[in-house]
Amino acid sequence: MFEKLKSRKPKVTFQNFLCRVPASDYIFQKTPYDEQIQSAAKAIQHADQIFIGAGAGLSAAAGLTYSGERFQRNFAEFIDKYGMTDMYSAGFYPFPSEEARWGYWSKHVYVNRIALPALPLYRQLKEIVKDKEYFVLTTNTDHQFYKADFGSEHIFAAQGDYGRIQCMRGCHPRTYDDVEMMKQMNAARKDCLIPSHMVPKCPVCGGPMAMNLRCDDSFVEDEQWHEAEKRFGSFVEQCKSGKTVLLELGIGFNTPVIVRFPFEKLARENKNMTLIRLNLNEAVVPESLGSRAIGINADMKQSVYDLLHALDQ
Numbered sequence: 001m002f003e004k005l006k007s008r009k010p011k012v013t014f015q016n017f018l019c020r021v022p023a024s025d026y027i028f029q030k031t032p033y034d035e036q037i038q039s040a041a042k043a044i045q046h047a048d049q050i051f052i053g054a055g056a057g058l059s060a061a062a063g064l065t066y067s068g069e070r071f072q073r074n075f076a077e078f079i080d081k082y083g084m085t086d087m088y089s090a091g092f093y094p095f096p097s098e099e100a101r102w103g104y105w106s107k108h109v110y111v112n113r114i115a116l117p118a119l120p121l122y123r124q125l126k127e128i129v130k131d132k133e134y135f136v137l138t139t140n141t142d143h144q145f146y147k148a149d150f151g152s153e154h155i156f157a158a159q160g161d162y163g164r165i166q167c168m169r170g171c172h173p174r175t176y177d178d179v180e181m182m183k184q185m186n187a188a189r190k191d192c193l194i195p196s197h198m199v200p201k202c203p204v205c206g207g208p209m210a211m212n213l214r215c216d217d218s219f220v221e222d223e224q225w226h227e228a229e230k231r232f233g234s235f236v237e238q239c240k241s242g243k244t245v246l247l248e249l250g251i252g253f254n255t256p257v258i259v260r261f262p263f264e265k266l267a268r269e270n271k272n273m274t275l276i277r278l279n280l281n282e283a284v285v286p287e288s289l290g291s292r293a294i295g296i297n298a299d300m301k302q303s304v305y306d307l308l309h310a311l312d313q
Helices: 033-045 056-062 068-074 076-082 098-114 120-129 179-188 223-238 260-269 287-292 300-312
Strands: 049-054 133-138 155-157 160-167 209-213 244-249 273-278 293-296
Touching (some): 033 273, 033 300, 049 120, 049 223, 049 260, 056 120, 098 160, 133 223, 244 260, 260 273, 260 287, 273 287
Parallel strands (some): 049 133, 133 155, 273 293
Antiparallel strands (some): 160 209
C-alpha cells in the first residue's frame, strides 16, 4: 500500500510516507533516564518545529484503556451477554442485529469519545509544544488532540474518528457527525439494544452505516480527511528545513507503517531531525541515528511530566 519516495521531490501523501530499517539496527539505549529527559528537553528547546506522531499507547497512558477494570466497569452488561473481553476485540464482534451492533457502539463512543474531557496527559503534551510550530499525525480515533486544543488545522487523524459514521459499503465519499445520535442511542439503549427506529441508514443507498474507522478498503476518506492530508504533506516538507523534532508517543508494532517507520525514514534522510520515541517496552531506536535518536523506555505519563518540567527549568 505504501510506495517508496521518489527522488524527484514527489508530493508527500499518506501512502508514500514510509521507512526501511534493518532489525539488527534497533537497540534499547542504555543512557540513564534523567539524561535522556534532559537531552529530549534540549532538542525540543532548540527545535524550529515539532512533528508529533501518536498512537494507542499515548491514550492508554493517559488512562483511556480498552481492557481491565475500566472495560469491566463500563461494559458489564455486554460482558454478561456476549462474553466480551476488551473493547478492541468487541469492535469486531459478530452482532446478531443492527440494534445490537449500534447498542454496543453507542456505549463505546459515549465512553471513549463523548464523556471524557481532555485528559491531563494530552494537556501536558500541548504545554510542551505550545510555543513551537507543530503538527500531529495520529492513529487515535478518540478526539483527545482536538479536546486538548491542538487545533484541527494541526491534526491529521488518519484512521478516522469515533465522532463520524459512514456508509458501510463506502458508496459515497462523505462522513456524518454522530455525536448527538450516539448520545440519544446511549440513553435509549436497553438490554444492550437500541430501538429499531434509531438504527442509522445510508442516505444514498439505504444500506447499513458503520463507524468511520479504517478496518478495510471501505473506509471513507472524505473531503475533510484529504484536506488534513494536504496540511500533513506540507508540514513534512517544512520539517526538512530548520531543526525538527520527531516526537513519537505510544506507537508500537500494530500499525508501524503509519507513524513509526515513516518517522525513522525522515530521521535517516534528514540530518536536521531528531527522533524522540516515548514507549514503554517498545522504545527501541535505530542505533545508526546516533545522538539523533532518543528512546525513552518508561511509563509515558511520567516521562511526559518529567519532560515538561525539564523544559520549565
